Amino acid sequence: MEKLFKIIFYLSLFFLILFFYTRNLSLFNHFYKNIKEIKNPNDLDVLVNKNNRLNKYYVPSDLVLMDLRYSKENKYLREIAYENYKKLSDDAAKLGYKIIITSAYRDYYYQENLYNYYVKEKGEDYADKCSARPGHSEHQTGLAIDVMGSNNDYNLFEDSKEFSWMINNSYKYGFILRYPKGKENITGFKYEPWHYRYVGKDIAKYIYEKNLTLEEYKKRTN
Numbered sequence: 026m027e028k029l030f031k032i033i034f035y036l037s038l039f040f041l042i043l044f045f046y047t048r049n050l051s052l053f054n055h056f057y058k059n060i061k062e063i064k065n066p067n068d069l070d071v072l073v074n075k076n077n078r079l080n081k082y083y084v085p086s087d088l089v090l091m092d093l094r095y096s097k098e099n100k101y102l103r104e105i106a107y108e109n110y111k112k113l114s115d116d117a118a119k120l121g122y123k124i125i126i127t128s129a130y131r132d133y134y135y136q137e138n139l140y141n142y143y144v145k146e147k148g149e150d151y152a153d154k155c156s157a158r159p160g161h162s163e164h165q166t167g168l169a170i171d172v173m174g175s176n177n178d179y180n181l182f183e184d185s186k187e188f189s190w191m192i193n194n195s196y197k198y199g200f201i202l203r204y205p206k207g208k209e210n211i212t213g214f215k216y217e218p219w220h221y222r223y224v225g226k227d228i229a230k231y232i233y234e235k236n237l238t239l240e241e242y243k244k245r246t247n
């Protein structure tokens with residue numbers, strides 16, 4: 026009898042360890058499963074992620090070309106996001122910070138090429154960690170930006186002097202840090218210190234003060 030208990034105990038332990046070990050693997054998570062088509066792509070708080078997909082033909086109707094003072098190369102953003110970003114960048118500049126957009130609106134086909142490039146170079150698992158599949162990138166909304174600071178490398182934005190100002194002030198202009206550290210299991214993306222998303226000032230303030238992701242915010246308010 027005692028032997029049987031021992032067997033059951035060790036078997037349970039084994040499955041428990043197996044469960045915790047595998048729950049981050051794609052086989053056991055909910056990402057890219059039960060995908061919903063987005064019906065309100067123009068909403069400022071639209072949720073685009075691994076479970077909510079934009080139509081491949083969706084292009085925001087109010088994209089504007091940004092001035093090169095604010096963005097590297099010719100990039101487009103939705104007008105409301107751009108107007109608020111300009112204020113953010115100008116106010117930061119007054120304090121001696123230099124924040125430049127390196128990526129903004131990206132269409133479905135651009136994302137398709139980008140994702141396929143990662144798959145080809147590094148495999149699907151890697152691609153899914155650092156890039157969105159086409160239709161699943163919020164860059165297609167025209168409301169998302171990747172930025173760099175005065176060290177001129179968006180990958181190293183966290184090391185720039187601009188980073189702490191940005192994470193503590195961007196909400197005042199309607200932008201949130203979209204993929205925070207420690208919330209990878211909720212957002213489906215690794216921590217991205219350089220990626221911000223315009224959601225409007227009220228929502229951004231709420232998300233900032235309560236330390237939420239857009240996913241958690243939507244769950245609370247729906």
Ligand SMILES: [Zn+2]
Nearest residue numbers: 169170171220
């Ligand atoms: Zn981005």
